[in-house]
Amino acid sequence: MTHSTAAILVAAPASGQGKTTVAAALARLHARAGRRVRAFKCGPDFLDPHWLAIASGHPVHNLDLWMTGEADARARLHAAAGEADLIVVEGVMGLFDGQPSAADLAQRFGLPVLAVIDASAMAGTFGALAFGLRHFRAGLPWAGVLANRVAGERHAQMLQDALGEGAPDWLGAVMRDAAFSLPERHLGLTVASELPDALARLDAAADALATTPLGAMDSAALARWTVIFDAPEPAPHIGRPLAGRTVAIARDAACCFIYPANLDTLRSLGAELAFFSPLADEPLPPCDAVWLPGGYPELHAAALSAAQRCRAGLAAHLQAGKPVWAECGGMLLLMDTLRPHDGSTHRMWGLLPGEAALQPRLVALGPQQLALPAGTLRGHTFHHSRTTSPLAPAGHTEPPRGGPGEALYRHGALRASYFHAWFASSPAATASLFLEEPAP
The missing domain is CATH 3.40.50.880 (Class I glutamine amidotransferase (GATase) domain)
Structure with missing residues (x-):
């Protein structure tokens, strides 16, 4: 039996662009609205899932075509689609980085890609970068582009104009704000449970996202990103060798x-x-x-x-x-x-x-x-x-x-x-x- 639901993969041209903040804000925004949200993290990672779990209110599993394997990823996505209104998958590193990459995962399962770009130090080049991410690989499912860490409304307009006539890929701009920055240490983001204001940070990020075209999407609008997930093959069963232990x-x-x-x-x-x-x-x-x-x-x-x-x-x-x-x-x-x-x-x-x-x-x-x-x-x-x-x-x-x-x-x-x-x-x-x- 197939399951279908709205799904999106949040990616970026590189690490450090803010994709964890945006992915968690998107999950938090829709969870606050009463929608059933399930989140996943692409690739090996212990830290980002803590933030996604707080945002979605559910455990967060990893998806990786090599480490977890395609069958495991298919089974987890299929199960999530059967009980969720929205699936948010956070990518890893840059969209095309790694073997396999987040782009590989998106293509394998038909996940539309939202590109988050740190636009704090660019204007017209934003359009070239967005164009490259969308067209570098033929057949990549695409949702659009979101500008992050933007200086103000004038800067946002320059970035939107850089996409060209009509800006069909434009999903908005999130302004630079320390209120929803996620702190880091030497192995990555600080574990969310260590911060007493973790949920407040996510709420602030969700509030900021709500002012964008992406954040304003309701269930009907999200339907354009509906993905059909095929039922997985039954996993081999080895019994319960640890029973009683x-x-x-x-x-x-x-x-x-x-x-x-x-x-x-x-x-x-x-x-x-x-x-x-x-x-x-x-x-x-x-x-x-x-x-x-x-x-x-x-x-x-x-x-x-x-x-x-x-x-x-x-x-x-x-x-x-x-x-x-x-x-x-x-x-x-x-x-x-x-x-x-x-x-x-x-x-x-x-x-x-x-x-x-x-x-x-x-x-x-x-x-x-x-x-x-x-x-x-x-x-x-x-x-x-x-x-x-x-x-x-x-x-x-x-x-x-x-x-x-x-x-x-x-x-x-x-x-x-x-x-x-x-x-x-x-x-x-x-x-x-x-x-x-x-x-x-």
Whole structure:
């Protein structure tokens, strides 16, 4: 059975143009009007989905033709179309950047593209840039163009005039305003839940968008962007190998890089989930396995260093031979020492030999896959730190198009890597992370 609904992909010519703000404002505007909105993020990303989730009022999943796969993306879009009046998909980087790109996703599923362009330092060139984005690739579904960070009404008129006679692609201008800027830190946007005024910022952005032709569109006008989503093929079922087992998951401001789809996958495998906060030094819940996701341990190194009750529970868990899977920031938490950007040194939990130090520049970014005996997990890497360890890596991840991979460390029942896994890419391999007892 096919489902259909209005859908739009919010893209830009480059990162930093304001597409997250516009995508979240669009979702918030229509959610406030009582419409059912579902939002997605194109590509690997933990941070933008936090803002989209607040704006739409629903969990936000990722879509990527390589990491999540076409079948997974089709299933999620089809399900959303069956219950939504509007689907908003935020792109990644520039419209044509990456392999696959946001443009690839738009063409694969017929998603009309809204181009958001930071016009703060241009006038006539705005028209050339908009023309290029629309016509660079034949057959790209198109919605229109929105000028962002505009200086005033006169500037907006110049930008509209630059599009040519009639300006058929013009969807308006959003003025520059600090009231709805979304703050950033070294890995991207600040997590929305950390800001007490997050919703107020989104409401301010939605109010600004409401004054544009894009923001003035009602349900009837949105119908011109109706997309038909085909029903997916049934996904292979591997049973419930984690039934009767509890997986404890670290979740707080230091361990916040958690895909909602990963939690869904663990539940579909039969696992009971129990959450705890290392930052609050909560005791490890009774469990059969532990997942330490990534996040910002470097911002909370002193508090984590002092979290000895939580550390002792995890040490006893490992001593009992129970599995632990640690990703990126979750791995740094376990090492002997951690040096944040300020140059200080903190003793961490000493459960994985080695040390980590934050670097002034991004160290690694890109898609990766991890081959395990039970299957191959797809995912990505994105980190500003470097680690050194006396342990020899037990293996490495592999990028899909060649280049360096990330080390996989094994230390007793612990497995750790900078690799962020998308669990739904191989439920069987995911189950093995929380079932198998790694070799010493």
